[in-house]
Amino acid sequence: MAPPNARRTGYSRRAQYGTFFGYLAAIAGALVGALALAVSFLDPTAFSGARGLAADAVAPAGRVVAAGRSGGQSALSSLWGYFTWGPRHAAMARELEVARVQLAEARSQTAENHRLKALLGLADADPHPLAFARLIASTASSPRRYATLSVGRDRGVTTGMPVRSAEGVVGRVLEVAEHTARVLLVTDPESLVPVMRARDGLPAFAQGHGDGTLEVRLISLGINPLKAGDVFVTSGSGGIYTPGMAVGVVVSLTRDGAIARVLSDPTQSSFVAVYPSYAVAARMPEALAPPPPPPAPPAKTKKKKKPAATAEAQ
């Protein structure tokens, strides 16, 4: 059946004006939207206050859902654990033997590091977490990858602080509200983390790929030296992330880099920790470069960072 046509207003002047102004308002609405969009492109933080208020408003619901989410996950994983218990136990027993030996070695190396750093007079930057929190919401329907933290200004969180879980880097704080904070996850296409290969310190950038993986781009171009299974950790340049935090492991190679899987999958980590920025923790706040990642087209970024990389190599 054809629906009754609401546009046919008959002779009523009032109805005619009502419909007409309805259309005008709709077009004006689209224009207002376009204007807001232009403003937020020019200044991405322009509406952060409103976003913060909105996030604070639904934070209680988010906390409840987050608790339920981790409960549901642990129930599923314990159920699954019954089926895979035997082989996993055996494998873990073997790994534990190896790990004990490696731990002892690592301890001696840590001690040596402390001694050497003391000799050089370097401040020992081993930042302590500022706050522990849950990720209570994420932009699951948008191509951008943000998550909302359950702590904010009330616990001393400020913009630029790194967020990590037990497994590795999750992201960094982008906007702070009173009781919540917005985190730019490392998988966001505009997140750019300075990393190095854990084995030999080969410097690179890890940029989000938009689908939950990372794109590792080497700083020094040439023959691609990466291999599947290479682990990348933060390099500490830029002054945000403490060096040595796990970021990702290479799963496949591309022409001039690799695709890496994020080690700390934010979907799995129920609790995360907020750390002070590395430069602040190392008592060198002047080293904190202005937030590096955003827009800059990739080619430009590479060029800009190149001198630093060669200096490092020497």
Next chain:
Amino acid sequence: MPQGWTGRREAELSGQRALNRAPLPLLARGLPWLVIVLGSVLQTLPVIASAPVMPPFGFLFLLAWRQLHPGLLPVWAGLPLGLVDDLYSGQPFGSAMLLWSAAMIGMEVIESRFPWRSYVMDWLVAAGVIAGYLVLASGLAHATSDRAVTVLAPQLVVSVLVFPLAERFISACDRARLWRFRMGG
């Protein structure tokens, strides 16, 4: 009249006496707005996603209300509802205000062009609008970086398939909208 008697009898049996009960104006007018806002907020809560996987429920609900009950939401509803969605969706602010307004105008135009519709036709139109919305929204979100839109495919398929369910939900809401409550004494 026999018919009147049975009608009254049914109303009494179902616990709804015809007299002294009427729909709440606030609920009857406000429920569509409330449901769409809830859709915008709730799409962020269930999972911490590492890729766009959730259908944009706010937008789906808007489309469903628009198709199931034309005229209930004014043409300009895209602006205020899009504003709320922008606060939660993670898109650059203004993207939903623009795209939802455009979608409302577009649906109006489609309706005037093709007044004879069927369920399949409605679904196809909705699928087209959803596809356009997701692609454009992704373009706006990645305007400053160089990402392909291939990650969108799963979300697009899920959204189109979920749309009939969203319509079912909205039609239930549309009935609940006119629940009759006891008025006065």
